[in-house]
Amino acid sequence: MKIVDVCAFYTPTGGGVRTYIDRKLVALAARGHEIVVIAPGEEDREEQRGPNARVRWLRSPRFPLDRSYRYFADRAALHAVLDEEDADVVEVSSPWRSASMVADWRARSGSRARLSLIAHADPLSAYAYRWFGNVASTQAIDRAFDWYWRHLRRLDAQFDHVVSASASLTERLREGGLRKVMTDPMGVEPGQFSPRLRDADLRREMLALCGLGEDALLLIGVGRHAPEKRWDMVAQAAAIAGTQMPVGLLIIGGGARQRRVIDAIGDNPHVRLLDPVGDRAALARLMASADALIHGCEAETFCFVAAEAIASGLTVIAPDRGGAADLACANDGAVYRSGDAQDAAEAILAVAGSADVGPSRRHDRPIRTMDDHFDALLSLYATQHPQPRYQQGTGR
Known part of the structure; x- marks a missing residue:
């Protein structure tokens, strides 16, 4: 398969998302797939990350609330890149502007690409619940921000699946009326932490x-x-x-x-x-x-x-x-x-005060790796895309 990830949160100075994307570029290419990440950057340029793995930076303005990030502002430019890449699966890693842009692209282009919304962000928890949690219940805040839930339900209708990284987020999204949510927990870099x-x-x-x-x-x-x-x-x-x-x-x-x-x-x-x-x-x-x-x-x-x-x-x-x-x-x-x-x-x-903490305590706990997450994601895509144009283990 050829997979394109439209990732608004990918930045050279980022944290968890950067770690995730960098590993994805390695892991998916190693499994015989082609992976292209489209990210907002300072200028238009392309960066090869090894066989069948690239990052395409799309010139974009800085995000005003956090200038370490940029955001996709040019719908036509993003659509042109998606036309050029002609992917089997297009992932989007933000529930905001870029997700709507990608949904509009498929509707406009008539592409048969599957669309997958990867839930890397939980804006209500990050902002609304934190701002108003001392004066209102979560249910009351959700009612006040029903426009956001309506937006998510529209995306749920336009995308083929919504991938949630945790059981609690999956539960919240389903309670909010989304019907295509599946849980695929992420993980740690294999062999790095011990x-x-x-x-x-x-x-x-x-x-x-x-x-x-x-x-x-x-x-x-x-x-x-x-x-x-x-x-x-x-x-x-x-x-x-x-x-x-x-x-x-x-x-x-x-x-x-x-x-x-x-x-x-x-x-x-x-x-x-x-x-x-x-x-x-x-x-x-x-x-x-x-x-x-x-x-x-x-x-x-x-x-x-x-x-x-x-x-x-x-x-x-x-x-x-x-x-x-x-x-x-x-x-x-x-x-x-x-x-x-x-x-x-x-x-x-x-x-x-627990006996389970302190300098003498060390546990080797089994922990899910990012590669486990990617394998589950690829299995989902293969099931829903039975005849990919890009066969695993072969060239395009």
Whole structure:
């Protein structure tokens, strides 16, 4: 098959989506398929990523709310690229503008390509529930944003399937009236994260950076400094838990919106911000050398970093909604009320008191890999496209 992924969230400075796409380019090509990613970029250019794998950057403006991203603004230009690529399957990784553009393209062009909406984003959880959750129930917010659910139902009618990365998201989408949703959890990079990478000396260094000794609990958090990640709340939770026992927290990430996080940390010497770690092997060592991972975002559709922590042998402390919660609950982790620093602190203390955490504890847990996810996705496409023009294991 020839698969084109129209991915509005793919950016050189991205996190989970970039990791996912980079692996997809390798994995699908290795399985004998052709994969092309179309992404918004600074200029029109094409980048070869190996046999049968390419990225086509489409010149696009910066997204005004987060200038590390761009967005597809030229419908005709995107349609022209899709015409040129003539794929068997077109995936879209955003429920917004690009999904509507792709649906319009198939209707205009008469293409027989299958359309697949990959749920990489959960906008209501990231924004509406976070903004209004203190004054209204989720059901009331959904009613107020019924225009968004109507939009999703239109996409559900126009696309051949909607791929959800977690059981909880699938349930929400079905409750919202979508009928073509199937669950295909994502996963970790194969062979990258492992508890065997734990380094006692590195753990001591990280705790020393937090002004603490080896008897302290070492928490790690990984992610960009965006409001929905709630790092200010996570920092507050670590400080509250730190009044009961020694707790160190390292937050690895970057972004322009650090001020709230810095203000929340204040003069607490036990919470430190570290720059993003681009070296995946180095990140795997850091993660394996911590005691637990804490996450603040309830809007994750899957949560790569939680899966990576589990693969590293860590206990996951997560909010009680979203993909991170699904992973924590399935792997003996702890959950707390979303956005509640006091409840998060109590979850930290509960984990600290567990026999399942600490420097002597390491688990080799079976964990789903990205390749497992891709194999399931290809199986779905093969079932619904029985006579592909691009046969697995052959040339086009």
